[in-house]
Amino acid sequence: MSKVIKIRKGLNIKLKGKAEKILVKAAPSDRYAVKPVDFAGLTPKMLVKEGDAVKAGTALFMDKNRPEVLFASPVGGTVEAVVRGEKRRILEVVVKTGEKAFENFSPMKPMEQDKEKITEYLLAGGVWPFIRQRPYAIVANPQDTPKAIFISCFDTAPLAPDYDYIFQDVDPDFQAGIDALAQLTSGKVHLCVYSDYPPAATFAKAKNVEVHLFSGPHPSGNVGVQIHHVSPVNKGETVWYVNPQDVLVIGRLISKGVYDVSKTVVLSGSEVNAPRFYKVVGGCRLTSFADNIRTGNNRCISGNVLTGTKVSPEGYLGFYDHQVTVIPEGNRHELLGWALPGFGKYSASRTFFSWLTPDREYAPDTNLHGGRRALVMTGQYESVFPMDIYPEHLVKAILAGEIEKMEQLGIYEVAEEDFALCEFVCTSKTEVQAIIRDGINMMIKEMN
């Protein structure tokens, strides 16, 4: 086993509502959805229309620019609605649950197949979108051969699911998924685990992988940080990455021939009655958890508080999300709030008296805590950004639209999630993640 890679810069935000290690089955969801907006830069083209009967694994839409990439229905039923937003942009494709039926893909033995065959099989089976790539943090291009494939086996984001709990029992589908992925890369499959406690059996027993140990605060669990420290992405190179639960989905397709996106998600946050783990099918409706969420002026987030997406309590789980967080909304005025001692206010700086209680768990709301201002403070981003990249200068290069500078400063290695902490600590309340996505979009446009 290799040496521990210590991440020193970063921040663990302690929040109220951490899930107990109890796994329950979620109430069945009446509707499921796949949201094209979950896939950055995707232009979807519909393959079904309202009223069509579908099975789990039936393609709902495809990528207009890469027609071989299909996005499948998570369950069997009928297509109920194609919800569109401004400029007729497709927001959600909703499937009403019906008969439990799976498209039948014949199982395969990945070790005996070559890259082309496996790629073709994963594309047809609808699991390709689970594989993403750096640069750009988008769905992987099937034509590329990545120099490595990364699987981050721990999540350090606030209230994130504990994968060591989810994967405590050895699941043979995990190995099947890894064996398939290993055939796609010219390099290795890298498994990144947390060094402070022994990894779950599934990870410890995995073969055909290279294991890396990481320690330190968030964002040490971000796959981008891990790639940066093990095999950084240079111009012209590609690295792919998959979430471990999505490796299971790929593995199930390989070994059983079905598109089965059941997964374990964690329901957490200060406005959840009893935070715990749920067994669900991907794309489920949040109403499945409704009896465990407090009523009131709350915000439901698919994902964690740093990178998740705001969804309505009747909304759907995001494609890549394994977590639902519920926190109070903060749309209230606070008299002289900036001047109060602030014993209960969380800040990474020690300007509030909450530094007296470093171990306290906070229940922050969504208030911005101030107005948007010009960038004044410096060094804040750097202190929570554990890559050999100057975050502030990269952000400024994007704002100025300097393509060449962005490239030199390392835009190929980053995704918006890597800047989530920068955005959190920013005194000037800049929307850093949105800026990074703009920059990535500029790069994609420039390169094509």
Next chain:
Amino acid sequence: MLRKYIDKIKPHFEKGGKFEKLHSTFEAFESFLFVPDTVTRQGTHIRDAIDLKRAMSVVIIALIPAMLFGMWNVGYQQAESLGVVRSLMENFRFGFLHVFPVIVVSYVVGLGIEFGVAQVRGHEVNEGFLVSGMLIPLIMPVGIPLWMVAVATAFSVVFVKEILGGTGMNIWNPALVARAFLFFAYPSEISGDMVWVSGVNEAGVQLADAFSGATPLAQAAAGHPFTASLSDMFIGIIPGCIGETSTLAILIGAALLLFTGIGSWRIMLSVFAGGAVTGLLFNLWNANSYMALPFYYHFVMGGFAFGAVFMATDPVSATHTSTGKFIYGFLIGFFAVLIRVLNPAYPEGMMLAILLMNTFAPLVDHCVIQVNIGRRMKRMKQPEPVRN
């Protein structure tokens, strides 16, 4: 109740309202009273509790010890010059009456321009001047005519800040530019031996026999023996600019800035390191009595400590990279002592050293970043290292 009143009058200040032109002003006062009810829209759903108001108020709190001591010292120095004995409160009252008007003028002129510009540009008023407005009085000699304070403040806010794009865009520290402006435009009011103590250059004043009025810096430059002891200089019982004399009070402020993380420890540390190294080098050279001066005298004389803690650490005009901060700070300390010792025309080197390094801060950052870029380019050419 107050909230209801604000909500009632708010429509008048919005687009189409009666006082539409005062929108920025209204917003500034509203957000002063109440933290806005804005919530996060995209990106992170929770935000750090800190905002620019909080950060700036920490700096102002950090300045208070230096300001209060400065007020007392103004009274004390004046009493010394006349050879009279006054109580602590009497000294403080005397100083307060002389210093407070300077603070008021600096804030009224500076904030007036800031509010006006924010209104014209249609954006929110930035909090940056709350600190500059406090720094300007503290680096003025006490006898400075108020109209000069007004002119200098206006000059620095307009030409150093607003013309370059407002808060966050300035190249130089606005407070220091205000001082530099006076230094070059009205040198007789801000240098020499007779400006540092209130009222001594007025006609008909009967000065005490032992009184010289010279600052330790001037004495050092002239090669005269010090009238004040090292401990007096450290505590700050010496003539000088209003807020700069007491190294002790400044260190209290520095402790707050460092503890809260608002001030950069990298800059503060390296300014002192730069000053110390340069001081020691001069000791080795030892060509005159100033060069032979132990390096720690530089820290307690003049504006070195004040500049290191409150001026060099201005995040906008300093370097932005962590590595750059070490280089930037070290060079400030270096140039400050260099100018002091080698240039007889300017007894105080700190102001010019910081302004000089403000100018070169982007260059320092550029070099640091080029090294980073170079590392990335080099990595690209090499084959993937084999790991076990």
